[in-house]
Amino acid sequence: MENLKVDVKMRNLIVDAKSTWDGIEFSMSDVAVFSQLAIVRKVETKGEGLVRFIFYNDFKLNGNEIGDTAFYDPGLDAVIHYKGKTWFLMGSTAPLYEYTMGRRDKEEVLKDCEDGTLSKNSIAQGSVASAVSIASPSFYYFIIAGESYDEVTRTFKELKENAQFNYEKNDRYWKSITSPLEDELARTSLAISLGHVGDKGEIPASLDTDILKFNLDTYAYIWPRDASLTANVLDMAGFTSFTRKFYDLLFTKLFEKGYLFQKYNPDGTWGSTWHPWTVRSKNSFNIQEDETGTSIWAFWNYFERSRDYDLLKKVYHVVRDAANFMVNFRDEKTGLPLETFDLWEEKLGVHTYTVASVVAGLTSASKFAEVVGDWENMDKWKETANQLKEAMRRFLYDQERGVFFKYVNVDDGKITNVDKTVESSVLGVVTFGVFDVNDPSWNQP
Numbered sequence: 001m002e003n004l005k006v007d008v009k010m011r012n013l014i015v016d017a018k019s020t021w022d023g024i025e026f027s028m029s030d031v032a033v034f035s036q037l038a039i040v041r042k043v044e045t046k047g048e049g050l051v052r053f054i055f056y057n058d059f060k061l062n063g064n065e066i067g068d069t070a071f072y073d074p075g076l077d078a079v080i081h082y083k084g085k086t087w088f089l090m091g092s093t094a095p096l097y098e099y100t101m102g103r104r105d106k107e108e109v110l111k112d113c114e115d116g117t118l119s120k121n122s123i124a125q126g127s128v129a130s131a132v133s134i135a136s137p138s139f140y141y142f143i144i145a146g147e148s149y150d151e152v153t154r155t156f157k158e159l160k161e162n163a164q165f166n167y168e169k170n171d172r173y174w175k176s177i178t179s180p181l182e183d184e185l186a187r188t189s190l191a192i193s194l195g196h197v198g199d200k201g202e203i204p205a206s207l208d209t210d211i212l213k214f215n216l217d218t219y220a221y222i223w224p225r226d227a228s229l230t231a232n233v234l235d236m237a238g239f240t241s242f243t244r245k246f247y248d249l250l251f252t253k254l255f256e257k258g259y260l261f262q263k264y265n266p267d268g269t270w271g272s273t274w275h276p277w278t279v280r281s282k283n284s285f286n287i288q289e290d291e292t293g294t295s296i297w298a299f300w301n302y303f304e305r306s307r308d309y310d311l312l313k314k315v316y317h318v319v320r321d322a323a324n325f326m327v328n329f330r331d332e333k334t335g336l337p338l339e340t341f342d343l344w345e346e347k348l349g350v351h352t353y354t355v356a357s358v359v360a361g362l363t364s365a366s367k368f369a370e371v372v373g374d375w376e377n378m379d380k381w382k383e384t385a386n387q388l389k390e391a392m393r394r395f396l397y398d399q400e401r402g403v404f405f406k407y408v409n410v411d412d413g414k415i416t417n418v419d420k421t422v423e424s425s426v427l428g429v430v431t432f433g434v435f436d437v438n439d440p441s442w443n444q445p
Contacts, residue, residue, distance in 0.1 A: 024046070034170055043134075055131065056131045058104060061084075068081060068125065069082055079096075087148060090143055177194065178190050193233065198245075205227075217272055224291040225288065225357075228250070248315075259322065275345070284348055285329070292361060297363075301364075312371070316372055319368050350407055354428075406425065
């Protein structure tokens with residue numbers, strides 16, 4: 001393989017890989033199917049000689065390695081992995097030349113691939129992997145997900161029946177949806193963001209599995225802050241029809257008692273956490289309050305663009321409870337919020353970024369109150385936001401250096417610790433529009 005050269009590029013939700021090896025050129029282009037849970041891979045080869053492609057499949061279904069099954073289905077000429085309601089099917093427009101299943105934990109399949117000839121073991125269970133080989137210069141390859149055997153086989157037959165058309169249709173879809181943007185990187189970023197919005201509105205932070213190696217976990221969780229910021233960008237790009245599902249999920253399923261938990265599974269249940277419950281006291285809480293403030297702020301930005309009164313009337317009571325939580329969750333003497341964890345999920349304290357998000361959340365809530373005629377709460381939330389801004393000036397701003405502190409610790413109205421680190425999170429005062437950086441009063445003692 002000394003002469004192998006690979007060039008990988010991404011455009012929209014299409015990944016292109018081009019390689020050369022001993023005078024043979026081959027390319028692969030993966031496209032995400034917009035209407036079905038599938039990826040279509042287009043494979044083309046140029047040059048003389050026989051080629052054989054081997055594709056290795058390694059799924060840890062439902063987040064663990066126990067009780068998986070992988071088998072070859074001769075009726076479909078495809079390989080299927082399943083556990084419970086999680087199914088994956090791998091097949092092609094070309095006949096499968098060989099296949100094999102085996103134990104992942106013993107690396108049976110990887111070792112079987114090394115000589116280029118697969119053993120045709122037709123089924124394995126437990127901790128399993130699989131591989132297929134295709135001896136054809138040009139073909140389409142499919143990776144299909146679903147909740148049942150019938151679902152994945154039906155999708156496979158539909159995509160395979162007119163593979164070229166299905167590839168080109170989905171290629172065109174992603175080009176069309178991102179066409180208003182001129183910059184290729186921006187188009188790709190937009191497509192990836194849209195591709196992360198689930199059918200029920202879930203927006204996971206990332207679908208990679210890098211941290212499995214050292215933390216035995218993934219990033220496939222909904223962090224309400226991250227998801228709200230992503231939704232806000234999509235709203236600014238004009239895709240409110242996508243984000244409505246997210247806001248519906250956020251306000252009907254994720255909020256509890258006026259605040260948001262650290263992170264959630266895609267189905268809306270609590271995700272894993274490292275915020276200890278021992279910090280729950282009269283002075284602190286094991287959440288990140290910026291997630292609550294950011295979500296209300298993002299929802300207002302969505303509402304301004306969509307005028308979605310239908311959703312507002314459905315969830316206004318949740319906005320109200322969240323705003324009242326932020327009003328009450330404060331130190332009586334300083335007026336600052338009580339201590340929670342920062343957006344980096346590391347330090348317990350009163351963080352400049354968090355306070356800025358709370359100001360933005362309360363300001364947005366007061367605007368919602370004005371829309372629905374909730375005058376009393378409108379005034380209360382607006383006044384609290386102003387009080388928080390003054391508390392930020394007094395306790396979080398370093399007059400000597402002209403910067404905000406990263407965070408402070410407060411005990412019974414007294415500042416007990418100050419973190420003077422200058423970092424990006426303090427830009428929250430600008431991101432959320434809390435202060436005008438050109439206001440001359442900042443230069444006054």
